[in-house]
Amino acid sequence: MKEFFLNLGNLKLNTPLMLSSGTWGWGENLSKFLSLAEIKYSIGALVTKGVSLEPKEGNPPPRIAETPCGLINSIGLENPGIKEFKAKYLPPIKLYEIPVIVNLFGEKIEDFVGLAEELKEEVSGIELNISCPNVEKGGILFSDNPKLVKDLVREVRKIWNSFLAVKLSPVGPVFEVAKSCERAESDALVVANTYPALTVLSFKPLKILKGGLSGPAIKPLTLRLVWELSQRVGLPIIGCGGIITGKDALEYLICGAKAVQIGTANLINPKSVAEIMEELEKLLKTYGLSY
């Protein structure tokens, strides 16, 4: 897709497809399943798994379960912490020569600012994961409080000049939060993260898994959000939810997204992004569409 070229803030994308946070490990195995040519041809940007100031070992098992056309995950933001991330994980990811966006999460605003400080000059952009609890406000999710999100983005923006996206939670006061991001000069919105969900793993003894739902099941929900938000908010939207095929990606682009992220599809088939790109190009030709 040689013609594609999108500016989002000062991020330049050569394809409209990104790999979403947490769905391609730490990149260690990416080139085991995709050739360098496939990576360059299909991936516009790589969004890393969520990184925090301190390392986190994540949740105990079980962490994942299949539901009808969906996946519930409760990984618990397992990550090596920003220091080790920069030293050990980031350098190989940068070797792909594709824009790298680091997904960040913290427990208070300063955490995010501290993380951004650490990444200055290092990467093409950051994506703020606001689906996490704020310990200073009694554990309320950032995403439940538009004011908190505005403060968060403002503070990070002060020290971060390159691409800054906020990854919205699909639940809570989504439209107000989106407006906050706009006012606080975020460059883009990622719509959206997973949906709070639960599945029963066993009846006796009762075992349940609470976590976030992703995959095809949520596509009609997130597509609706993208459609509504793109009509009410000035920021470019990056759609993310249940994209498995090129047709799914095109649906997002047609419903108002400027680019999309691929998540669960990478887990089903690590070559998904290359196949989606191929299908998308064919569809654009078939329908005589461009954007």
Added chain:
Amino acid sequence: MKEFFLNLGNLKLNTPLMLSSGTWGWGENLSKFLSLAEIKYSIGALVTKGVSLEPKEGNPPPRIAETPCGLINSIGLENPGIKEFKAKYLPPIKLYEIPVIVNLFGEKIEDFVGLAEELKEEVSGIELNISCPNVEKGGILFSDNPKLVKDLVREVRKIWNSFLAVKLSPVGPVFEVAKSCERAESDALVVANTYPALTVLSFKPLKILKGGLSGPAIKPLTLRLVWELSQRVGLPIIGCGGIITGKDALEYLICGAKAVQIGTANLINPKSVAEIMEELEKLLKTYGLSY
């Protein structure tokens, strides 16, 4: 399931299964697909399609579309209006000798009160559909405003002594709305209605369908809501979302629901409720469970 006997307010159920609003037509064809014995054996209560003061012809086509493990509908609350409903549709439904709950919707609080007035002494209960816009408040959904819901339930409660349930929307300030219902002395919560969704029907020309998502895709989402609400709200919860099998029904009952409603399953197979009841009984036996 002879032992089952549940009191919800002054509604008595002989089975924990209800047919949900809008998923069994107006009852005209029910006995074409289920024998009277099957109906009696499996259905605890019948919840009618939504009724308003005036007749509504509903939305133009297309009204429905399949999505991954789900259904989007935008029927537009097609109904004959309360007068004709009482005269023509209600009498045959009452012949099944099963509690009848009438699902009500209106554009302002008085509409609901008026509808309840019309049904006094006529039926076993009413279910208030609050996923509809309030014209007096500029079109905001009742379900987006906990105060409005409290006023609504209070006003209806004044003139309605028998079973009164509120059917929650799964989006918006769900917990606050649930609390409002509790304070205003609702007898139960139905958790929940469909999720706002969108699907692309054709790319060129662009045709989309906006509507409510139901079916297996939403089960993990509504199950989570039922779980959380049952721990925070004192009212009995009637679970509703994506129940296709007896196992699904049991999941809801185990996660805090006192009874459940079957919706989309009736559309897949009109005998679903009887099959679900059979499976549920078997599972209860297998696991040595009761409730």
Added chain:
Amino acid sequence: MFEAKVFINQREGGEYYLLGLRVSENLAKKFLPGQFLKIRVSSTLDPLFPRPFTIHAIEGSKLYLLYRVVGKGTQILSKILPEEELKILGPLGKPFPEIKEPYIICAGGAGIAGFGYLLQKTSHLPLKIFYGVRTKEELVRVNFYEKFHVSLTLVTEDGSYGTKGLVTEALEEELENKFKKYKPCLLACGPLPMLKSVLKVAKKYQLKTFLVLETFLACGTGFCRGCVIPLRKGGYTHLCIEGPTFLAEELDLERVFS
């Protein structure tokens, strides 16, 4: 839903398949021409809804369906083998109306399916059948239709067999040449653009016309109210319980075809 055992499921040509289901004789007897059944094509949750198909023919306790593979449901169906069991529900919908007048059938593609059973059952055969497809391979079950000794005009868009052109062009020519005075009724089933052309022809010659319509069905039983067809007098009718065959003049055709 009932269990039915597949005894045949074979490709007839193009993307068209003939499916044979064995059911109880009692159930088979309940179906009238023009009615349909729905089939659960998979035991998993995707596709979620059973797919509707018109009865193509019945022999004793054997139901035949003729279907075209167009998407994932029909694709899965086409891979099912004899001896497998399928869940079906029917009869659903209203039979073809009783047409007292002489009438002509016009069918495009899979639209031909339901007329087989009509020919089997009716004592009032049509004057003629026009059956059009894109290309030769898609002309299926012709031997079966020929058995009824009704004049059958085969039309292919590419001229690879029979008359070249659109089935409605062949229909119009015939009407122009032979039926200007008789004014037969039309009974038409096929894709929307074809039905649109049928209506143009019908208007020109002022013919009473019945259309067999299709739309995505969720329930097929009247439960969901999803399958609405706009009426001329205002409001809607429901395809799955009042159709699929409608008298054209009762429909709000502009909205049906928009």
Added chain:
Amino acid sequence: MFEAKVFINQREGGEYYLLGLRVSENLAKKFLPGQFLKIRVSSTLDPLFPRPFTIHAIEGSKLYLLYRVVGKGTQILSKILPEEELKILGPLGKPFPEIKEPYIICAGGAGIAGFGYLLQKTSHLPLKIFYGVRTKEELVRVNFYEKFHVSLTLVTEDGSYGTKGLVTEALEEELENKFKKYKPCLLACGPLPMLKSVLKVAKKYQLKTFLVLETFLACGTGFCRGCVIPLRKGGYTHLCIEGPTFLAEELDLERVFS
């Protein structure tokens, strides 16, 4: 993912099936004993995730899997016919560790699958294999295993064939009688309760033990971080990239079995 053509998919006994897939010789050569592949069992979205299976045997370009039908994915798989194409991904995971010491294999049910390929490839055969199932019909591929001339003890819970009882009881008896001094290693694969018993036995005789574990996998490629196994030293390891075979003493066994 790669396309692989099914050339055999037959029931071996009980709920056990043997699946044969033809792939390129190049691909076949990449697999080592103990590694697995994942198979997309359906082209639809339910089930959503490919299911993982250990390599049971390889002959040239032919891969063999031995699987038990336990849920919807394996049910669908069991209905696939020769000549159909399946999408597969592999090799995934780490091979069995190189065991230098004499060792005994203990397998329950489908846990036997992966040891076939081990026997085919290894130059260091196990001292013995204990293979247990519930009842006679579930003892599958015995002829195949017998070809390697390794002492094979067959155990059925109901005593319908071979030794009666649990496979770990047979193991313990053997150890008690013959291996008290030699202290062989154990390599065990089977359901959790069996592995638990294996560990009890291993503790009693102080044997170094390798466990082949299972858990639901979403990706199988290290992408999702879902398949964690608690470690004794704290933290987690990931079954799909660091396993499925682990040295028991490195695991936090209490949490693994909780």
